[in-house]
Amino acid sequence: xxxxxxxxxxxxxxxxxxxxxxxxxxxxxxxxxxxxxxxxxxxxxxxxxxxxxxxxxxxxxxxxxxxxxxxxxxxxxxxxxxxxxxxxxxxxxxxxxxxxxxxxxxxxxxxxxxxxxxxxxxxxxxxxxxxxxxxxxxxxxxxxxxxxxxxxxxxxxxxxxxxxxxxxxxxxxxxxxx
Ligand code: GNR
Ligand code: NI
Numbered sequence: 001x002x003x004x005x006x007x008x009x010x011x012x013x014x015x016x017x018x019x020x021x022x023x024x025x026x027x028x029x030x031x032x033x034x035x036x037x038x039x040x041x042x043x044x045x046x047x048x049x050x051x052x053x054x055x056x057x058x059x060x061x062x063x064x065x066x067x068x069x070x071x072x073x074x075x076x077x078x079x080x081x082x083x084x085x086x087x088x089x090x091x092x093x094x095x096x097x098x099x100x101x102x103x104x105x106x107x108x109x110x111x112x113x114x115x116x117x118x119x120x121x122x123x124x125x126x127x128x129x130x131x132x133x134x135x136x137x138x139x140x141x142x143x144x145x146x147x148x149x150x151x152x153x154x155x156x157x158x159x160x161x162x163x164x165x166x167x168x169x170x171x172x173x174x175x176x177x178x
Pocket of ligand 1: 043044045046047048051088089090092129130134137
């Protein structure tokens with residue numbers, strides 16, 4: 001298992017459209033296991049492969065209280081949806097920022113599981129929100145695309161500044177070490 005590095009907004013690699021998985025083989029299962037470890041370590045309630053720089057349609061989720069109910073969705077598709085609901089969202093690729101996003105309240109989703117078997121899931125609440133958030137990632141979308149341009153720019157500037165500062169700090173540490 002491996003704890004993978006998570007890309008952060010505004011990294012252009014998060015904007016790619018992920019490719020469907022043609023067959024669920026051992027390589028895909030290894031990716032799923034590494035993604036679960038990365039998600040639990042972060043900690044987060046979901047993770048899309050594109051966030052760890054793998055442009056494949058693979059998602060892991062665990063919205064359980066005790067973090068003991070992992071869910072894996074490969075090639076997920078929303079079959080039907082109804083209702084609208086607003087919920088505050090965060091994202092491991094947009095660390096430290098939380099905004100309200102409006103999405104479908106209930107969804108029916110089809111996907112393949114870790115064994116490559118097809119299944120359908122009908123759900124609402126946080127799980128439905130999380131699945132929609134993750135499918136957005138697979139299409140190169142982030143929750144900040146659902147908020148105002150002004151808020152998105154503010155978040156981008158702050159994260160770019162943080163990145164510059166941590167890069168500068170790393171440079172200082174390296175020079176001191178030499
Ligand atoms: O950990 C996460 N929490 C969360 C909260 C509300 C709505 C969506 C999410 S998903 C997020 C993890 C993540 O970034 N997945 O892509
Ligand atoms: Ni996210």
